Amino acid sequence: MSRKGVRILVVLRNFFFAIVNKEFLIFLFFLFVSGTFWLVMTMTEVYEREYAVPIRLINVPKDVVVTSDVNDTIKVTIRDKGYVLLAYKYSMITQPIAIDYRNHSRSSERGIVASGDLLKLIYKELAKSSRITSMKPDHLVYYYTEGKSKTVPLRLNGKIITGQNYYVSKIEFSPERVEVFARKSLLDSIRTAYTENMVINNLTDTLVQKVALKKITGAKFVPSEVKVTIYPDILTETTVEVPITAVNMPGGKILRTFPSRVKVMFVTGVGNIRNISASQFRVEANYEDIAAHPSEKCSLSLTRMPQGIRNSRLEISEVDYLIETQ
Numbered sequence: 005m006s007r008k009g010v011r012i013l014v015v016l017r018n019f020f021f022a023i024v025n026k027e028f029l030i031f032l033f034f035l036f037v038s039g040t041f042w043l044v045m046t047m048t049e050v051y052e053r054e055y056a057v058p059i060r061l062i063n064v065p066k067d068v069v070v071t072s073d074v075n076d077t078i079k080v081t082i083r084d085k086g087y088v089l090l091a092y093k094y095s096m097i098t099q100p101i102a103i104d105y106r107n108h109s110r111s112s113e114r115g116i117v118a119s120g121d122l123l124k125l126i127y128k129e130l131a132k133s134s135r136i137t138s139m140k141p142d143h144l145v146y147y148y149t150e151g152k153s154k155t156v157p158l159r160l161n162g163k164i165i166t167g168q169n170y171y172v173s174k175i176e177f178s179p180e181r182v183e184v185f186a187r188k189s190l191l192d193s194i195r196t197a198y199t200e201n202m203v204i205n206n207l208t209d210t211l212v213q214k215v216a217l218k219k220i221t222g223a224k225f226v227p228s229e230v231k232v233t234i235y236p237d238i239l240t241e242t243t244v245e246v247p248i249t250a251v252n253m254p255g256g257k258i259l260r261t262f263p264s265r266v267k268v269m270f271v272t273g274v275g276n277i278r279n280i281s282a283s284q285f286r287v288e289a290n291y292e293d294i295a296a297h298p299s300e301k302c303s304l305s306l307t308r309m310p311q312g313i314r315n316s317r318l319e320i321s322e323v324d325y326l327i328e329t330q
Contacts, residue, residue, distance in 0.1 A: 049085065049086055050083065050084065050085055050086075051083070051084070051085075051086055051089055052081055052082065052083045052137060053081070053082060053089045053092075053093075054079055054080070054081045054082075055079070055080055055081075055082060055092060055093075056077040056078075056079055057077060057078045057079075057080055057101055057126055057129075058076060058077050058099075058100040058101065059074070059076070059077065059078055059100055059101045059102075059103060059144075060074075060100040060101075060102060060103070061074050061103050061105055061146070062102045062103065062104055062105065063104050063105045063106050064105045064148075065105075067150055067151050068105070068148050068149070068150055068151075069148060069149055069150075069151070069153075069185045069224060070146055070147070070148045070224070071147045071148055071149055071185050071186050071187075071222055071223050071224035072145075072146050072147040072148075072221060072222055072223075072224070073219075074103075074144060074146045078101070078122065078126070078139060078140070078141065078144075079139070079140040080126060080136050080138070080139045080140075081136065081137045081138040081139075082130065082134050082135070082136055082137070083134070083135045083136075083137050084131065084133050084134040084135070085133065088131050088133060088134060092130075092134075099129070101122075101125045101126060101129070102125075103117055103125070103144070107121075108121070112187075113147060113148055113149055113150070113187040114145065114146070114147050114148075114222075115144075115145070115146045115147075115148065116143065116144070116145050117143060117144040117145075118143055119139070119142045119143045122139065122142075122143065122144065123136060123139070126139075147186075147187065147221070147222040147223075149185050149186055149187050149191075152185065152186065152187065152188055152191055153183050153184060153185045153186075153191070154183070154184060154191060154194075155181045155182065155183050155184075156181060156182060156184055156194060156195060156196055156197050157180070157181055157196055157197070158177040158180065158181065158182065158196070158197050158198075158199070158217075158230060159196050159197070159198050159199070160175055160198075160199055160202065160232065160234075161198040161199050161200065161201055161202065161218060162199070162201045162202030162203055162204070163202070163203050163204070164202070164204045164207055164234065165204065165205045165206065165207065166206070166207045166208070166236050167206045167207060167208035167236070169238055169239050170207065170208055170236045170237065170238060170239065171236065171237060171239055171273060171314075172207070172234060172235070172236055172237075173235050173236065173237035173273045173275060173276060173312065174234075174235040175232065175233070175234050175235070176232070176233040176235075177230050177231070177232060177233075178230060178231040178233070179227070179230065182197050182217065182225050182226060182227060182230065183225070183226045184197065184223055184224070184225050184226075185223065185224045185226065186220075186222055186223040186224070187222065190220075190222050190223055191223075194220065194223060197217050197218075197225055198217065198218045199215040199216070199217060199218060199230070199232065200215055200216045200217070200218050201218075202215060202232075204234070207234065207236050208236055209236065210233065210234065210235050210236070211232075211233070211234045211236075212231065212232070212233045213231070213232050213234075214229055214230070214231055214232075215229065215230060215231075215232050216228060216229050217229065217230065237273025237274060237275050237276065238273060238274045239271050239272070239273060240271070240272065240273070240274050240277070241269065241270070241271050241315075242269075242270065242271075242272065242277055242280075243267045243268060243269045243270075243319070244267070244268050244270075244280065244281070244282045244285060245265050245266070245267050245268075245282060246265060246266060246267075246268050246282050246285045246286070246287045247264060247265050247282075247287070248261045248263075248264055248265065248266060248287050248288070248289050248304060248323065249286060249287065249288050249289070250288070250289050250291060251288045251289070251290050251291065252290055252291045252292045253291045254291070256329060256330045257291070257327055257328065257329055257330070258327070258328045258329075258330060259289060259291060259294075259302075259325060259326075259327055259328075260325065260326045260327075260328060261289055261302065261323045261324065261325045261326075262323060262324040262325065262326070263323060266287055266304060266318055266319060266320055266323070267318070267319040267320075268285050268287065268306060268309075268316060268317070268318060268319070269315075269316070269317055269318075269319055270309070270313040270314065270315060270316035270317070271313065271314050271315045271316075272312055272313045272314070273312070276312050276313075279310075279312075280310055280312075280313065284308070284309065284310040285306065285308060285309050285310070286306070286307050286308035287304055287305070287306055287307070287318065288304070288305050288307050289302050289303070289304055289305075289323075289325065290303075290305065291327075294325070294327075300324065301322040301323060301324055301325070302322065302323060302325045303321060303322055304318055304320070304321055304322065304323060306318055
């Protein structure tokens with residue numbers, strides 16, 4: 005192609021791109037104008053939006069313990085123009101609303117912050133044009149006590165399902181007891197602190213878990229969370245030989261049984277076997293039953309056994325006997 009032809013192509017290309025760039029710039033300008041107009045129109049429209057307003061209780065005396073959870077936030081729905089609501093979202097309603105303990109506490113050890121008081125405190129943080137259309141909760145109630153407390157034991161609340169041939173041999177709490185604060189009438193009724201509901205399936209190994217304590221309205225547990233250790237053990241069947249003890253024998257008579265000792269069969273955990281001895285069991289032959297129902301054999305009863313065993317039974321329930329007179 006000749007130089008003249010090349011020059012013509014360059015001129016045409018520059019002319020074409022000049023037109024395109026000019027139209028694109030014009031398009032961007034009108035897009036910006038329309039976007040700005042839309043934003044202005046949108047921001048001046050009236051909307052409603054829900055906000056979480058943080059709150060806190062102030063001026064609580066050192067000898068006072070607040071025993072119920074005061075809500076950390078209040079959900080309020082505010083009606084105003086868009087740009088005001090946008091300002092709330094990014095800059096305003098960030099400082100907690102301070103509720104003065106001295107203005108709301110009563111002799112019944114209960115504080116009530118009425119809806120009107122909450123609205124006044126929140127409106128102080130809002131623009132004059134803003135209106136609150138709803139508030140949740142619409143009032144606050146908190147309980148407190150002036151140093152009244154006691155310690156109570158702990159108990160697990162829930163369901164534990166062990167693996168096959170396992171059982172729960174022991175449950176430990178750390179700490180073993182917790183302190184509970186409450187007004188006197190409520191404090192007197194609290195005997196035990198329960199954990200939140202626990203559901204454990206197929207337990208075969210020692211489980212250590214932190215668990216929150218079940219809340220009671222108007223009471224505060226310290227600490228509010230404890231460590232629970234649950235020990236499973238493998239079940240096994242074993243036996244011990246226990247002497248037969250005669251009971252309710254009249255004076256001058258002696259009961260002799262044949263044999264004089266019987267085996268007690270039971271199921272327990274492998275780790276618990278070494279803690280079990282024959283002296284922890286008691287097998288009795290009752291003379292009154294023999295006298296009331298004479299027969300060749302006397303019946304035996306297992307009347308005492310240690311904790312931590314199950315399915316206990318006598319190998320034989322009747323034995324030969326002889327009553328001797330001294």
